[in-house]
Amino acid sequence: MKIRVGIVGGAGYTGGELTRILLNHPECDIHFVLSKSNAGKFLHEVHSDLNGETNLKFSEPSVNTQEKNFVGVDVIFLCVGHGEARKFMENNELPEEVKVIDLSQDFRIAERSFIHQRKFIYGLPELNKAAIATASNIANPGCFATALQLGLLPLANAGVLGEIYSTGITGSTGAGQGFSQTSHFSWRSNNIQAYKSLKHQHLHEVYQSLRQLQPTIENSDFEEGILNFVPWRGDFTRGIFITSQLKCDLSMDELQKLFHDFYLNNPFTYVSQNEISLKQVLNTNKCVIQLEKVGHKLVIHSAIDNLLKGASGQAVQNMNLMFGIDETTGLKLKASYF
Amino acid sequence: MKIRVGIVGGAGYTGGELTRILLNHPECDIHFVLSKSNAGKFLHEVHSDLNGETNLKFSEPSVNTQEKNFVGVDVIFLCVGHGEARKFMENNELPEEVKVIDLSQDFRIAERSFIHQRKFIYGLPELNKAAIATASNIANPGCFATALQLGLLPLANAGVLGEIYSTGITGSTGAGQGFSQTSHFSWRSNNIQAYKSLKHQHLHEVYQSLRQLQPTIENSDFEEGILNFVPWRGDFTRGIFITSQLKCDLSMDELQKLFHDFYLNNPFTYVSQNEISLKQVLNTNKCVIQLEKVGHKLVIHSAIDNLLKGASGQAVQNMNLMFGIDETTGLKLKASYF
Amino acid sequence: MKIRVGIVGGAGYTGGELTRILLNHPECDIHFVLSKSNAGKFLHEVHSDLNGETNLKFSEPSVNTQEKNFVGVDVIFLCVGHGEARKFMENNELPEEVKVIDLSQDFRIAERSFIHQRKFIYGLPELNKAAIATASNIANPGCFATALQLGLLPLANAGVLGEIYSTGITGSTGAGQGFSQTSHFSWRSNNIQAYKSLKHQHLHEVYQSLRQLQPTIENSDFEEGILNFVPWRGDFTRGIFITSQLKCDLSMDELQKLFHDFYLNNPFTYVSQNEISLKQVLNTNKCVIQLEKVGHKLVIHSAIDNLLKGASGQAVQNMNLMFGIDETTGLKLKASYF
Amino acid sequence: MKIRVGIVGGAGYTGGELTRILLNHPECDIHFVLSKSNAGKFLHEVHSDLNGETNLKFSEPSVNTQEKNFVGVDVIFLCVGHGEARKFMENNELPEEVKVIDLSQDFRIAERSFIHQRKFIYGLPELNKAAIATASNIANPGCFATALQLGLLPLANAGVLGEIYSTGITGSTGAGQGFSQTSHFSWRSNNIQAYKSLKHQHLHEVYQSLRQLQPTIENSDFEEGILNFVPWRGDFTRGIFITSQLKCDLSMDELQKLFHDFYLNNPFTYVSQNEISLKQVLNTNKCVIQLEKVGHKLVIHSAIDNLLKGASGQAVQNMNLMFGIDETTGLKLKASYF
Numbered sequence A, B, C, D: 001m002k003i004r005v006g007i008v009g010g011a012g013y014t015g016g017e018l019t020r021i022l023l024n025h026p027e028c029d030i031h032f033v034l035s036k037s038n039a040g041k042f043l044h045e046v047h048s049d050l051n052g053e054t055n056l057k058f059s060e061p062s063v064n065t066q067e068k069n070f071v072g073v074d075v076i077f078l079c080v081g082h083g084e085a086r087k088f089m090e091n092n093e094l095p096e097e098v099k100v101i102d103l104s105q106d107f108r109i110a111e112r113s114f115i116h117q118r119k120f121i122y123g124l125p126e127l128n129k130a131a132i133a134t135a136s137n138i139a140n141p142g143c144f145a146t147a148l149q150l151g152l153l154p155l156a157n158a159g160v161l162g163e164i165y166s167t168g169i170t171g172s173t174g175a176g177q178g179f180s181q182t183s184h185f186s187w188r189s190n191n192i193q194a195y196k197s198l199k200h201q202h203l204h205e206v207y208q209s210l211r212q213l214q215p216t217i218e219n220s221d222f223e224e225g226i227l228n229f230v231p232w233r234g235d236f237t238r239g240i241f242i243t244s245q246l247k248c249d250l251s252m253d254e255l256q257k258l259f260h261d262f263y264l265n266n267p268f269t270y271v272s273q274n275e276i277s278l279k280q281v282l283n284t285n286k287c288v289i290q291l292e293k294v295g296h297k298l299v300i301h302s303a304i305d306n307l308l309k310g311a312s313g314q315a316v317q318n319m320n321l322m323f324g325i326d327e328t329t330g331l332k333l334k335a336s337y338f
Helices: A013-023 A063-071 A084-091 A125-133 A143-157 A203-213 A252-263 A308-322 B013-023 B063-072 B084-091 B125-133 B143-157 B203-213 B252-263 B312-322 C013-023 C063-072 C084-091 C125-133 C143-157 C203-213 C252-263 C312-322 D013-023 D063-072 D084-091 D125-133 D143-157 D203-213 D252-263 D308-322
Strands: A003-008 A028-034 A075-078 A099-102 A137-139 A164-170 A227-233 A240-247 A269-271 A287-294 A297-304 B003-008 B028-034 B075-078 B099-102 B137-139 B164-170 B227-233 B240-247 B269-271 B287-294 B297-304 C003-008 C028-034 C075-078 C099-102 C137-139 C164-170 C227-233 C240-247 C269-271 C287-294 C297-304 D003-008 D028-034 D075-078 D099-102 D137-139 D164-170 D227-233 D240-247 D269-271 D287-294 D297-304
Touching (some): A013 A308, A075 A084, A099 A308, A125 A143, A125 A203, A125 A308, A143 A164, A143 A287, A143 A297, A164 D227, A203 A227, A227 D164, A227 D240, A252 A269, A252 A287, A297 A308, B013 B028, B075 B084, B084 B099, B099 B312, B125 B312, B143 B203, B143 B227, B143 B252, B143 B297, B164 C227, B227 C240, B240 C227, C013 C028, C099 C312, C125 C143, C143 C203, C143 C227, C143 C287, C252 C269, C252 C287, D003 D013, D013 D028, D075 D308, D099 D308, D125 D203, D137 D308, D143 D203, D143 D227, D143 D252, D143 D308, D203 D227, D252 D269, D252 D287, D297 D308
Parallel strands (some): A003 A075, A075 A099, A099 A137, A164 A227, B003 B028, B164 B227, C003 C028, C003 C075, C075 C099, C164 C227, C269 C287, D003 D028, D003 D075, D075 D099
Antiparallel strands (some): A240 A297, B240 B297, B287 B297, C240 C297, D164 D240, D287 D297
């Protein structure tokens, strides 16, 4: 029997990408897609590329509908804004057997990962695969957090992480559909801008993951912590590319082995022996990593599609693990390499 | 048993896209990918997004290899340059039972569609589906030709086509991987340029298709024919968008019915009731069409992904039809809508 | 003594470009820049590239300020929305000697070109240079209208214009700073869409200009007129490129002579003997035109920067003519060719 | 009397930008533009935006022409490739009174800054203004070097520079007109890639400048030096944006004062009190800088147009200084802000 899926917040970018993936997922049926502002409309009126793919309509999140919907599904994806996921969980009594995968940041930090009887597991398969497989609730990682961690986890696992200086660049979809000066085409086209220098909210979950592997990392605040990360707004719609610089005494051979071993059995994440570029991973669920060594200096590049490995793709990967099916099911996506 | 596939000319854009599709096609196995200039290299050394997807290497097109290869496959895709496909067919004696799908323009025009004992069928499923199903050799349509025809065929079928004025815009992948001023990023970024005004080579095959349905169309040369088409180089990598203008006395209702009926049972081509835009079809095998009527003036917009419905996707669609499997197999691709 | 300038509506794209030009114009002083929503702010708080260029602030359009301002200036540029220019003229009694250059469409059509004692002249220098030189009030042409007309006027002047089929593409700045789905970077990047097919509001002023030269053009409505124009939203910020197709019996030599003679003494508009491309004119006040002939078919390409020759640059050109200084003063702008 | 200028290597990006600037420079006359590969052609056949701007032709660099040309000019700009400038100086005996401004890297490092009787001064006005004013030969700084230094010089001047971690992104024009995979539109569009991590050749001149102000900086090699710089290929044509991170105990007020004082009397370089973005400086000769402080961590953003402040604009700024005219002459360029 197929996994019965409900999507809450289906009109945004992550809800749309999730729908695109699940419509072609061989082990899933989408039972409902909720959207307050679009209830009653066809999905393809909002996601116009879905024209011809599905006749599903957005549901109205009325109390009655909810009860009916929430009972009939196996898993609910929350694709709502930060803060909205916690509210949804507070306001809705979900049947115990319904699993939840939340794409917001509301339950990612362990101290805030509980609600009612539910405990959320941080859903980075490369870090927590066993726990995900038995979890009922997943806090899906942030996009920058995913790309940043995947470049650093093997070093934390070896206990060799010191100060890290990173710069990342993200496509416009990372900021959602909202309107602002920086989302306007006339502003963003051919432009670059830094924002939230050293204070990006995803750093909290990255610190948490690094300390899980290297508990000696003491501070984890913006002012004193070892993570120095500056994100940039990029002149493209999809993808995240991060360069991290740090001191490291391991040889290139040792580093390659560390990374190779750490990502063994992780089908989406691997270290390339060649120069990587962002477009290698666009429209896929992959993370590619490149290592460079100059003297004692180590440079790590990592790249993901922010909407897939950084959001909806990883959410489906988590669902696959939770339901005991192959991790890559429905995620063998044709790259949009050009 | 799976369809055994050979690809000749696998290093270019269309060869790459074909490989991406076929690696995930449930009814196919790729037996070899030939590339003169890359023989011996891994596919992912050329198509770097395939890293982690396949360990296939490009084969050397030596006589011995060829004999061996060509015998063991069910179908060969020719992804070589215009003129090269005919040479390949002249120089290689393929076993009779091996089918051929040629993506070049070499065999598209009926007068030039024969070689040895082989007759090539023009592979536009919306026009020639029955013939394709029984064909052994397919001449896959051109990208502009596909988008232009699909906007006009229902009118030709109704015998109402008069003079047509069209403008089309294409992404840079339409021009291949070769280097030239117009392929340079510094030139093409933020730029627009017309080229081959009224003389685009694809007009020949469009005339052929239109006359197949509306034999009263007399002239089909650049100077006197009814097709007035100006292509533009666009500031993007993928996709074709065409606007055609013509006089037409049919009402909007009649037009909608004409198009709807013509494309019934064609899963990839449909008329949208809303405004279309290019990104609705990117990274998919679809063609979307939009009709607008002002007085006696008719405007038709059509959009495709030039590398998929305009090349490799349509080639796989043809293969599916030739081997009697569902037309959409392996072609339910996640749109890269953002 | 320098020309004293006031700008009404200085916070938008056209107001910003006008300010950029006038700050370096050797014969001008900017006396005030009004902006309701930004009164009191520095100009560079809105147009951040002006940081270091000027310490001017936006003025408050209070009655007192207005009286004082409007008296002290020689010319006022209206860079406000369509409809707002007429309201401004109705609500403000400008001193008779203050000239007005309106960038909106409110006074472009002769029937609607009067207000109080003021009569607005259509400010296309290539068409009305003598009248502009003695005018007190100018209705500055629309951007699409400028590019479309300049490709057609010499033919109208020769009385040979028949049916015209045009497609144009415009950058995002043509739609102003407002927020909408089509102004969002995630939507517009790599996208193309048609809009207002055959019904673009600029067609009215183009008909007016064409009939000024070729009075035999009868109809000028969307349904029956000879102008068939479909605009596209383009994937870039600046510029307009138009391709027009029509039947024409003149030889290429005759056409070249027609165009050359018509644009003699017009320093910004000329016919190129080579292929043109959009970026040749970006960040300049130029219009370049290219002619192609195939049999009796004529293809005309024309390109402008929508914010300069299509708006603020042409407005300054008109000012120069009105004040008897060289047409090109302050308009020898370095092209942003890459 | 105007400055008589000769340009050697006028067909590339920097030669083109230089020509664009000098054609509108009120104190200059261009006497010749040499280009081996284009001798005899009109400038506008290569730089097509110059159509209508000039009837100059590229000269042939024959011995006779050279002698004649080189005698009649006051200054020669060398816009040739790295290595070619030194060859040119070796092979040509320039009259002593002819000044030279070299845009290559051949004479930037003090140890290699001599040839014949000529000594080249490193032409960063913010660092060496007095020396430039009396120099006969200028080595114009590199583009990345300019943006990187201008963000760091005030700190070196205060003697407080420690380890610096920088990431920079550059437009495609930074790599010249040559063809390569990474210059192809289909590759570069929507892509990001790191290159020359920690080993960019411009680091040598940056170290030299920093040590000029802070001689305690010991090492200056890639492996041990304090500069850790990773450049990225960006998805745009023009501009450089750099983020540098370092530890710093100075307060924000102290930093602002340091930078303000250091750049006093430098009209093109200033610290913005607001968030900067790349497009603020495009098509201008400016450098804008932004400072951010979090605890003891300092983040510095700097942005320039790589072809202007990073190449041809700075070259003209140096010329102005050498000839005793206002530094900004001919360089008040309209920003291409959108």
